[in-house]
Amino acid sequence: MHVKIFTTGGTIDKVYFDAKSDYVVGEPQIIEILRQANVTVHYEVETLFRKDSLDLTDADRAVIVERVRHEPARHVLITHGTDTMIETARALRSVPGKTIVLVGSLSPARFKHTDAEFNIGFAMATVQAMPEGVYIAMNGRIFDPERVRKNRAMNRFEPA
Amino acid sequence: MHVKIFTTGGTIDKVYFDAKSDYVVGEPQIIEILRQANVTVHYEVETLFRKDSLDLTDADRAVIVERVRHEPARHVLITHGTDTMIETARALRSVPGKTIVLVGSLSPARFKHTDAEFNIGFAMATVQAMPEGVYIAMNGRIFDPERVRKNRAMNRFEPA
Amino acid sequence: MHVKIFTTGGTIDKVYFDAKSDYVVGEPQIIEILRQANVTVHYEVETLFRKDSLDLTDADRAVIVERVRHEPARHVLITHGTDTMIETARALRSVPGKTIVLVGSLSPARFKHTDAEFNIGFAMATVQAMPEGVYIAMNGRIFDPERVRKNRAMNRFEPA
Amino acid sequence: MHVKIFTTGGTIDKVYFDAKSDYVVGEPQIIEILRQANVTVHYEVETLFRKDSLDLTDADRAVIVERVRHEPARHVLITHGTDTMIETARALRSVPGKTIVLVGSLSPARFKHTDAEFNIGFAMATVQAMPEGVYIAMNGRIFDPERVRKNRAMNRFEPA
Numbered sequence: 168m169h170v171k172i173f174t175t176g177g178t179i180d181k182v183y184f185d186a187k188s189d190y191v192v193g194e195p196q197i198i199e200i201l202r203q204a205n206v207t208v209h210y211e212v213e214t215l216f217r218k219d220s221l222d223l224t225d226a227d228r229a230v231i232v233e234r235v236r237h238e239p240a241r242h243v244l245i246t247h248g249t250d251t252m253i254e255t256a257r258a259l260r261s262v263p264g265k266t267i268v269l270v271g272s273l274s275p276a277r278f279k280h281t282d283a284e285f286n287i288g289f290a291m292a293t294v295q296a297m298p299e300g301v302y303i304a305m306n307g308r309i310f311d312p313e314r315v316r317k318n319r320a321m322n323r324f325e326p327a
Numbered sequence: 328m329h330v331k332i333f334t335t336g337g338t339i340d341k342v343y344f345d346a347k348s349d350y351v352v353g354e355p356q357i358i359e360i361l362r363q364a365n366v367t368v369h370y371e372v373e374t375l376f377r378k379d380s381l382d383l384t385d386a387d388r389a390v391i392v393e394r395v396r397h398e399p400a401r402h403v404l405i406t407h408g409t410d411t412m413i414e415t416a417r418a419l420r421s422v423p424g425k426t427i428v429l430v431g432s433l434s435p436a437r438f439k440h441t442d443a444e445f446n447i448g449f450a451m452a453t454v455q456a457m458p459e460g461v462y463i464a465m466n467g468r469i470f471d472p473e474r475v476r477k478n479r480a481m482n483r484f485e486p487a
Numbered sequence: 488m489h490v491k492i493f494t495t496g497g498t499i500d501k502v503y504f505d506a507k508s509d510y511v512v513g514e515p516q517i518i519e520i521l522r523q524a525n526v527t528v529h530y531e532v533e534t535l536f537r538k539d540s541l542d543l544t545d546a547d548r549a550v551i552v553e554r555v556r557h558e559p560a561r562h563v564l565i566t567h568g569t570d571t572m573i574e575t576a577r578a579l580r581s582v583p584g585k586t587i588v589l590v591g592s593l594s595p596a597r598f599k600h601t602d603a604e605f606n607i608g609f610a611m612a613t614v615q616a617m618p619e620g621v622y623i624a625m626n627g628r629i630f631d632p633e634r635v636r637k638n639r640a641m642n643r644f645e646p647a
Numbered sequence: 648m649h650v651k652i653f654t655t656g657g658t659i660d661k662v663y664f665d666a667k668s669d670y671v672v673g674e675p676q677i678i679e680i681l682r683q684a685n686v687t688v689h690y691e692v693e694t695l696f697r698k699d700s701l702d703l704t705d706a707d708r709a710v711i712v713e714r715v716r717h718e719p720a721r722h723v724l725i726t727h728g729t730d731t732m733i734e735t736a737r738a739l740r741s742v743p744g745k746t747i748v749l750v751g752s753l754s755p756a757r758f759k760h761t762d763a764e765f766n767i768g769f770a771m772a773t774v775q776a777m778p779e780g781v782y783i784a785m786n787g788r789i790f791d792p793e794r795v796r797k798n799r800a801m802n803r804f805e806p807a
Contacts, residue, residue: 168468183501183595204445205433205483206467273365275503279599279759285364288448291467296456307366307451308328323365343661343755435663439599439759488788524765525753525803526787593685605684608768611787616776627686627771628648643685 170210170294171240172197175231175255176218177248179283181275192217196276197246200287208295211240220248220255220271228258236262243267244294246287249317249324252303256312259301267301268294269312273322330370330454331400332357335391335415336378337408339443341435352377356436357406360447368455371400380408380415380431388418396422403427404454406447409477409484412463416472419461427461428454429472433482490530490614491560492517495551495575496538497568499603501595512537516596517566520607528615531560540568540575540591548578556582562614563587566607569637569644572623576632579621587621588614589632593642650690650774651720652677655711655735656698657728659763661755672697676756677726680767688775691720700728700735700751708738716742722774723747726767729797729804732783736792739781747781748774749792753802 174180174195182193198212215234216227235243241264247255249271256269270290276283290304303310305324316327334340334355342353358372375394376387395403401424407415409431416429430450436443450464463470465484476487494500494515502513518532535554536547555563561584567575569591576589590610596603610624623630625644636647654660654675662673678692695714696707715723721744727735729751736749750770756763770784783790785804796807 178503181503183498183598200445201467203440204442204467206445207483207485208467277598277600278503279597280363282364284444285360285366285448285451288445288450288467289452290448291445292449292452292464292469293456295469296453304452307361307364307368307448309452309455323367325367338663341663343658343758437759438663438757440757520765521787523760524762524787526765527803527805528787600683602684604764605680605686605768605771608765608770608787609772610768611765612769612772612784612789613776615789616773624772627681627684627688627768629772629775643687645687 168208168242168295169240170208170242170244170291171238172210172212172244172246173231173234174212174214174246175216175220175223175248177220177246177271178274179246179272179276179286180217182277192219195246196283197287200276200284201291204284204288206291208291218248220251223248223251223255228255231255232258232262235259235265235267241265242294244290245269247271249273249305252305253312253315253317256301256303260312262301264299266294266297266299268297268304269302270304328368328402328455329400330368330402330404330451331398332370332372332404332406333391333394334372334374334406335376335380335383335408337380337406337431338434339406339432339436340377342437352379355406356443357447360436360444361451364444364448366451368451378408380411383408383411383415388415391415392418392422395419395425395427401425402454404450405429407431409433409465412465413472413475413477416461416463420472422461424459426454426457426459428457428464429462430464488528488562488615489560490528490562490564490611491558492530492532492564492566493551493554494532494534494566495536495540495543495568497540497566497591498594499566499592499596499606500537502597512539515566516603517607520596520604521611524604524608526611528611538568540571543568543571543575548575551575552578552582555579555585555587561585564610564614565589567591569593569625573632573635573637576621576623580632582621584619586614586617586619588617588624589622590624648688648722648775649720650688650722650724650771651718652690652692652724652726653711653714654692654694654726655696655700655703655728657700657726657751658754659726659752659756659766660697662757672699675726676763677767680756680764681771684764684768686771688771698728700731703728703731703735708735711735712738712742715739715745715747721745724770724774725749727751729753729785732785733792733795733797736781736783740792742781744779746774746777746779748777748784749782750784
């Protein structure tokens with residue numbers, strides 16, 4: 168089993184700079200999370216973007232799809248901002264022969280209280296256990312991208 | 328989808344009491360971990376034991392097997408100390424018609440740096456995604472209880 | 488010994504809202520920090536503002552000075568954003584007969600890695616131990632507001 | 648200002664080893680705490696013991712007293728287990744011309760929720776701000792070693 172991980176940014180990687188009193192998308196947090204959990208399955212991490220998912224353009228999305236299509240690994244995990252995660256997941260349905268899982272977090276990984284570690288763990292099992300297809304792994308559930316929506320008021324993913 | 332969770336103790340639930348200058352098994356930490364991750368899949372938590380797994384007796388193990396056997400839910404997750412997790416997993420093979428996942432952590436959930444949140448996330452996906460059978464979910468891998476060992480020197484689970 | 492604590496906002500109280508993908512000033516974090524540290528000295532917390540210190544106006548600063556002047560307690564601690572902390576400290580020199588300590592943090596208290604708990608501990612001792620006067624308690628040092636500057640490039644307070 | 652820090656062990660430095668399902672006194676946590684808080688006052692850390700304070704012998708205590716007596720720095724901070732902290736503080740009254748502060752924590756520094764960072768911050772200000780003498784810095788208060796007791800039932804230091 169080999170898992171290829173692409174990072175694209177999003178809340179999970181948000182850091183805070185006092186100098187600017189602002190947040191920016193920083194280093195991929197999944198690297199430290201996998202290290203801290205002593206994960207021994209074979210994996211490789213590659214950064215594609217460091218963007219809020221609202222800032223991902225159609226051209227960016229096309230890059231993600233092409234990189235996944237030409238990736239030799241059959242198991243692909245993508246960390247992604249939650250606002251357009253469903254849109255990217257739907258674009259990835261054109262890629263055959265792979266199990267593709269999108270995951271993010273609703274609170275930055277650097278916070279004391281965050282869903283980041285749980286979500287990454289959840290996605291790492293989903294990408295190993297599920298058959299070919301594209302999935303969204305959020306709120307402890309495995310969603311079909313055709314039957315999910317982000318409820319912004321409740322700040323969670325729900326069946327749709 | 329409904330997940331039944333049994334807790335039996337182990338390192339994941341260890342707390343520290345200064346009065347005794349000692350660690351003891353405390354409240355099940357999975358409750359707080361699932362709450363913090365905003366998990367919306369339906370689940371129920373029940374405590375069976377609060378023991379180091381080295382202290383679990385054959386009688387205790389028989390209780391675990393019987394409780395799982397008579398549990399109506401098809402998806403069962405068990406938090407368990409790592410030292411005898413494999414032994415309990417093998418005893419559970421006699422239970423038909425269920426997906427049963429055992430998980431623990433190598434560092435207490437109350438630590439700043441711990442594998443607990445990742446592992447619980449990993450196990451929650453495993454119990455939803457895998458077919459009937461008994462599995463050990465540790466170190467980011469889904470193990471068959473017949474083909475795994477705990478490497479005590481390296482403090483991790485490995486294929487055997 | 489009784490310590491009066493005024494909170495005015497700043498990085499220490501920053502929270503993150505995914506819905507807005509932005510940080511805002513939230514509940515005063517000093518309350519939870521003092522509770523977690525089992526602080527038994529008598530204290531009282533009152534919120535004056537929830538602002539980035541760059542957004543504090545001259546009128547706001549006059550409110551702070553008047554509230555401290557009319558506060559019966561002799562020991563006053565103020566949590567404050569770091570960008571204009573020195574300016575507020577200098578304005579408070581007109582208040583006689585009190586030990587007044589300003590403190591903040593360079594990383595939000597809700598982060599896993601933050602200077603918030605250390606700084607609040609440092610300030611709580613400073614306000615109890617120092618003679619009458621106004622002090623800035625940052626980076627493990629007790630500064631005279633006349634002889635300190637914030638080095639923005641290094642993101643720390645230094646003698647000036 | 649130069650602060651000399653001696654570490655002697657205690658709960659603050661407790662780590663957990665799953666291999667033994669036991670805790671031991673580990674590396675001095677004050678080093679990482681001071682680094683994370685970006686402390687810029689000049690300090691030096693030296694480890695004398697790594698013991699539960701109940702295991703410190705009269706000979707160990709004599710070593711602490713002699714090391715402090717011959718230490719050139721006027722400001723000395725000692726991290727120490729809480730069970731015999733008062734006894735060590737009283738032994739140190741024979742050392743003239745120094746401000747000596749003893750501090751520890753009731754929960755290990757490696758825990759998510761701990762009094763360690765606050766207490767170290769509190770002690771670092773106490774050792775800089777107080778006149779010559781020996782002090783215990785716990786629970787947000789500066790205690791005279793002659794007028795303090797550890798209330799084991801409440802797990803806190805109180806006036807006595």
